Amino acid sequence: MKIIWDKGHGGNDPGAVANGLQEKQLTHKIVEYAMSYLEENYTGFEQRTTRTGDQTLTLSQRAKMANDWGADVFISVHINAGKGTGFETYVYNGGVSSRTVALQNVLHNEILTTMRQFGNITDRGKKRANYAVLRETKMPAVLTENLFIDSNDAKHLQNEAFLKAVGEAHARGVAKFLGLREKPKVQSQQKPSDEKLYHVQVGAFRDRKNAERLAEDLQKKGYPTIIV
Numbered sequence: 230m231k232i233i234w235d236k237g238h239g240g241n242d243p244g245a246v247a248n249g250l251q252e253k254q255l256t257h258k259i260v261e262y263a264m265s266y267l268e269e270n271y272t273g274f275e276q277r278t279t280r281t282g283d284q285t286l287t288l289s290q291r292a293k294m295a296n297d298w299g300a301d302v303f304i305s306v307h308i309n310a311g312k313g314t315g316f317e318t319y320v321y322n323g324g325v326s327s328r329t330v331a332l333q334n335v336l337h338n339e340i341l342t343t344m345r346q347f348g349n350i351t352d353r354g355k356k357r358a359n360y361a362v363l364r365e366t367k368m369p370a371v372l373t374e375n376l377f378i379d380s381n382d383a384k385h386l387q388n389e390a391f392l393k394a395v396g397e398a399h400a401r402g403v404a405k406f407l408g409l410r411e412k413p414k415v416q417s418q419q420k421p422s423d424e425k426l427y428h429v430q431v432g433a434f435r436d437r438k439n440a441e442r443l444a445e446d447l448q449k450k451g452y453p454t455i456i457v
């Protein structure tokens with residue numbers, strides 16, 4: 230499975246700019262978080278980004294990259310502007326496959342649910358538009374507009390933990406859509422034989438009854454207890 234991540238804007242096109250934030254930097258961060266999360270947690274895919282750094286690319290170049298590579302899925306990440314609030318996603322407003330609609334559904338739900346862990350986020354809906362990257366790409370393609378850079382939404386966009394969570398939500402959405410296999414979790418390591426173990430003893434008594442009384446107290450508090 231081939232995934233291509235499109236970081237909106239870049240180079241001499243910063244995208245929307247407000248509140249000390251640049252859209253091109255935010256889309257870079259969100260995509261990098263998405264790619265790292267996929268790499269760490271899933272197998273059976275290849276991924277690329279339309280720009281690894283701060284290159285300037287036309288919309289057609291981005292779509293062509295995805296088409297020439299034969300990507301299975303195209304995700305374009307953007308930040309909104311215009312003093313509104315909330316999250317929305319787009320697919321092409323011409324003929325789209327049911328797969329494209331499915332990709333929009335899974336991504337939209339995954340990302341919105343994650344964003345709402347940070348506060349009230351308006352759902353602006355699953356929309357359709359005649360955007361070049363959506364029109365010119367041949368595979369299921371979705372564009373996400375992740376809050377508004379020039380409204381009160383900016384407080385979330387200034388929070389690195391939020392950007393990371395949003396990136397990871399993009400990754401989970403794509404993984405669900407493609408049915409990627411999760412990597413087995415690393416099991417806790419065996420203790421090396423020379424490792425020290427520290428024991429805690431809570432009482433020593435001549436009369437066994439006193440020991441039993443203390444053991445009973447500890448058990449009531451939830452401590453595993455043995456009398457030696």
Ligand SMILES: [Zn+2]
Pocket residue numbers: 237238244245252307308
């Ligand atoms: Zn944009």
